[in-house]
Amino acid sequence: MKRPLMGAGIALVAGTAAALFDVPGLWVAIIAAVGVVCLMKWTECSLIYILGLSVFLFVGFCRGMSSTTEVYENFHMEEHIRGEIWRVQQKTKSTYIYVKTDEKFSVLVTVACRENEEKRQQEYYKGQVIQVVGRAEALDTPSNPGQFDAMQYYGSQGIMYRLRADEISIICEGSWIWRKLRFLEKLKGALFNFYSLTMSEDGAGVVQAAVLGDRSGFQEDLRRYYQQNGWMHLVTTSGLHLSFIAMGLYRRLRKSTVPVLPSTVTALLLMMAYGYMTDFGDSMLRAMGMMVFLLVGRLLGRKMDVPTALVLTADVLLLLRPERLFLAGFQLSFGAVAGMEVGKYIIKYWRNGEKKQKNENADIFKEYYLKKISEILWVQIGIFLVTLPVLLWHMYEVPLMGFFYNFFMIPLVSVIVPAVFAAGLIGISHIPILAGAAMKVMWGIDWLLKWIHKLPSCVLICGKPQWRQIFLFCIFMFIALWILSRKQIGCKKFVKCLLFAGILVVGCFILMFVRERSDQILCMDVGQGDGICILGEDGEAILVDGGSSDVKKVYQYRIEPLLKYYGVRKIDAWFLTHGDSDHVSGIEEALSSCEIPVRQVILPDIAEDETLDEIRRSAIEKNIPVRIIRPEDQLTSGNFRLTCLYPKVEWGLMDKNNNSLVLVLSRKMGEKDFRMLFMGDLESEGEALLLEKKGLPDCDVLKVGHHGSSRATSMHFLKAVMPEWTFISCGTDNRYGHPHAQTLERLDKAGCQYLTTARQGALILRIFSGDYQVMAWKKKRKY
Template sequence: MSGKWVFMALAAFSGILLSFELQLLSILVLSITIIRIVYCESFNILSLYFVFVLLFFFASEYTKITHVSNYKSPAKLQAVVLTFKEYPQIDGNRLKAVVVSPQKEKLMLLYKIPTENEKDELVRKLRAGTVCTMDGKLVLPEVNRNEHAFNYQQYLKRMNIHWTFEPDSISMVECHPSRTSLTATLQNLRALGVQVIENEFPEKLASYAAALIFGERSLISEEVDQSYKQLGVVHLLAISGLHVGIIVGSVFFLCIWVGMTRETVFWTLLFLLPIYTVLSGGNPPVIRAVIMAILLLSANKWRLKLSTLDIFSLSFMLFLLFDPLLIYHIGFQLSFSVSFALTVSSAYFLQQKNHVILQMLNISLISMLSSLPILSYHFYEFSLISIAANLLFVPFYTLILLPAVFLLFAISLMKLPFFGFVAGILDGVIHVSEKVASVAGSMSYSMFLTGRPSSFGMIFIVGGILIFFVLWEKRIHPLKCALPLLLILTVYSVSQKYSPYGEVVFIDVGQGDSILIKLPYNRGVYMIDTGGQLHFPVAEWQERRKPFKVGKDTLLPFLKSKGISRINKLILTHSDADHIGAADELIGELKIGEILISPNSWEKPMMADIINHAFKEKVKVKEVKAGYRWENKSGSFYFIYPFDDEYEGNDDSLVLYASFGGLSWLFTGDLEKGGEQEMISAYGHLDIDVLKVGHHGSRGSSSEPFIQMTSPEHAVISAGKSNRYGHPHAEVLKILKAENAQVLRTDESGAIHFRFTSKGGTFKTVLP
């Protein structure tokens, strides 16, 4: 079987896909592998292949059967005894942890801490293995309410968690330590180590030390994380196979240097590696590297005929036999895809006697190409400068920063007097590296935007990458090898950008408005409002490290998934936070042709801040009112309100009338009854197919005369789920029903899409 375990790994992959995703990809993988075995291998290998396909298929089916909940519906639980399976994450006033019920069911506990004193007590006393008696309610986790958005419910289900639990309170009087397992003890040690780093290290250095020693990335700032993503070296901020390899190699040579026998070193590493896996956070890349290290050490000790590819394949199967659903984990996908590519390529590209820099270039190129499809699918873009960035940052991290933070952590534990001096120097080095990363990451065209590829798109992209490797193996120049892939990416990007289909999306931004209009053939991309949140001052202890932001967490990922990097016109209807609060987060991240605002709305502080930011980014801002228009082959657009230059709030919202996709549209912002009456007086009658209902369905808008004047066939209401204002109001719904308008609501259906051509289109919603 030496050298053949890769076929069994492919069998495992095929069996899992057939169970979870009976689609084109699973059939394709199965068919190609069978053809390869039939033509090049023996009947025995083919038989074993089918055995492993069935083994992993039934393992996956068993997982689906057993991953069910004991609870059938949301419920109030009284005096339920829950055990903390992991050390709780406390961020600002939020506590989050996986807990286990007496029936051995995992729940995701989410708790809003009411006071600073309680937070301090929870930080001091709550540990992995703590058992608490609580009252609270079971809540069904949220699904994604926007296309391609993060599906929290699905994410938890893949960890066999079906409910979130929201306790009424957590009293340490009702909590007591249990007989903790070894895993819980190690998790508590890990949390203690992170706390030591937070307390002893300079703030900037602490975030890197916690990430590189314990795999704790929550301390990394959003700005740094974004810079490293744009460089394509964000993997360096997490413990990866490279880090594990360095640590194993260092421990091995250190043990040999102090006089230990190879036998003793083997058993020492066999004992320490699983412990380190838990201490470093137990992420898939670490587990993969540890399994491979143990298999490699075992093969060496017992002289097993296993190649590196065999060891990779065995680790892949062991990982998935334990939990087939890990195949959906992004870290798992990236770790195994890159490792597989490097393992297979080593015989052809990495064993040549080239200069070390050329070898590093080869490794960076292979890593970038093998991760490209996964990055495109999950993050909709990939870095174009990652090859050069890896040349600079990988040596810095592996040769300088990683050993330095481990040494500094040891110095801090020993309380040596020169800790502060060394920490200060290293902190300064970190500041310089961040500046370099920020400057390099902000370069124009550092990222290639792919959008979310379709199944066929993924097949063509993967095909282009395989062609590259086949041609490279034949010693053809890398630039020539890349031509097919570049052609595929260019054709895919152009076909997506200049699609004959247009789309209107009423994005679910909670209690707010944000509407995307994308015309066919890239004739225009317009956004009406951006949504946003009201920000209330909170105490320092309540502040979260990475609070939710509508722009960065909802709008930007959604736009990138659609392949949109430029908005021709950003229309800010008026100055309320729930309509323009996220605009500041888009400016600078996207190319914006111009911003259109209501006359004198810049007098309000929030709008003034947005305009100042726009000026800094050299984005044109224009005040418009009734009479301003533009048109092209795909549609015509007219502002029909307001009439004057005086800004008074909601009743001076920009109102846009548009004609495209075979329908007439009216977007009304937060227009209220006073403004509606002015429009009735001015226009008398407006026959509308689709009305964006004013002010989220408030009864201060959508008067009966206005609805009768517009007589819409479809009425779209953008409102937050279970919002505190009670939008939309029953009176408004009654008026719309009387006019026979089909009502579509983001609070009930999530984002609302209308896909169209010049002849017409169809509505669909994200939620059924």
């Protein structure tokens, strides 16, 4: 059998994945038995090899079962620790110090220094033993669809919890090995300062991130631009850069007639030094593992087999820490290399049977470059196909321009990274003539980056696919590759290629555009604030408020990821109930980014409000229509109808909360109407006026006013609306004490079931033809 080690490695990865995704052991055994029968019947593999595959599958499953992810939530968090530093990360406003404690089960702790500037000036190095006193915090789990999973990300690195440091003291400088290696960390600092001095802020941030793995200078707007263009892998110290530097050195040594052994050892030492300096990320470990297998294989006189090296490296990393399998960086790093191999596979069978022209010199030159371009094209297509499910699963969008930009960006980076690294080394040497030349190189690269940053960006928001869509996409992809590789198919090459392309297009369409949509209403967890998202089955999206007083950049980190998760490409209307920052900070942020366009902004009919007036001016500057809504006014969107009940400027209450916009949402649900009431921050005085002026219909669900304050949701009001369910939007351990005990007592007396975003996360209400369903995102529980 070809590549026996690759088959064993795939079996181990499959077993680990099955355990991590909670596949029952019985099902794994049944699938393994079916696989054994199929291999014995349709392949020429020996029985011993097939049984060996089963053993590797079992080993991977057992290793995945021993994963400690579930331990993190119940781990006892100490506020006084002592341990050894193994990683230091500089952030824009903090320093992250990763500490391995003295405990026998090797707890990894994140220590963040944010407030004390003196602590930020203290330099910390790997290997130092420190003592830390601070405030322990559990790692965040996502409380909204699409939100970043801090527990999964840091847990995959073995970190149990976060400790915000109040006091840090260095006990010792570490062992002699750590002290000898410290020059690499100081070299990194010297290169960082050189890039800062010789380049613009944006250019230095890009180079520092790409060459040194330090993103402290990589500005947020630039990061979003790179993400939209699919360039984030180019500004990460990934295996791509390691390949440029270490493999480039190896090839030059071999061309200089240096023997294989010294060339291999030199490349490996450089690889280890560079990996140490840039903190050994998963992508770096992948490249290092592959290079070790490939270089050692060449040293032993074996063929350099990239797919086998890729699978064996994945096996080693997953055996060390199975939770890596969940990370987007791990999946994209391995997926990109696998995609390159898929592209080479396509090229192999695409050219099968082509005749070479040997006698026409003019055509040979032309043919050479056409073939090179076609090779790059197919490799790009292979990478796109393999990484597409990963991008949609984790980021919910596809960078459209990135596919075309990578034709010149990847070759360009292969030149820039070594050039910048070499220029930095020469520049910090302080040799007058050479240092001057190095600075000119940096100025030239800075000018080139400024030109690149003017290129347009474009993304296609698709939403998160379901598992069955990914499964169908993989089936279509395998069928297409099988058709391309078969000689027995009785059709011309042109027809065969059309069939190949058509199957891939159908597979991509299913993965990117087929979504199961339903009418649903989400009470988002925005911390101490308010935010309602109304989604229609035909792709409509309406927001009511969206702000927070304790979550910074609430739109970027809470609202926008949720919209992308559901594939929302436009916001049809954005209602604002009043001008408090915990209701409007999200739209203030959104109007400045405009990645997801807002079609109209709807404001309440009240007297002047400085905050709302500023939002009105910002919207008009962006050519976004602004509408004032008054009682009896309606907005129809899909199956939903939103009717304004309150306020009216003539009613003239002075308190901002009691001038909050009140909306009732209605939708046909069988023979009756479903109704939900949105109260903003309306309190008892406003409730009384509303009952006096308008009266209120019965409702199925009530979004409680003013975050559950005791001054809102009076008993008289509850008797008038008689809700079955009530949603309360508030932050965890907020300083206002929301929801107040008096409010919860009134809800209990009225017979209302209630849920809070602080405890249950986003509250999701799905409406069907004859009923509705309530679900809490954080608890993954249906009611």
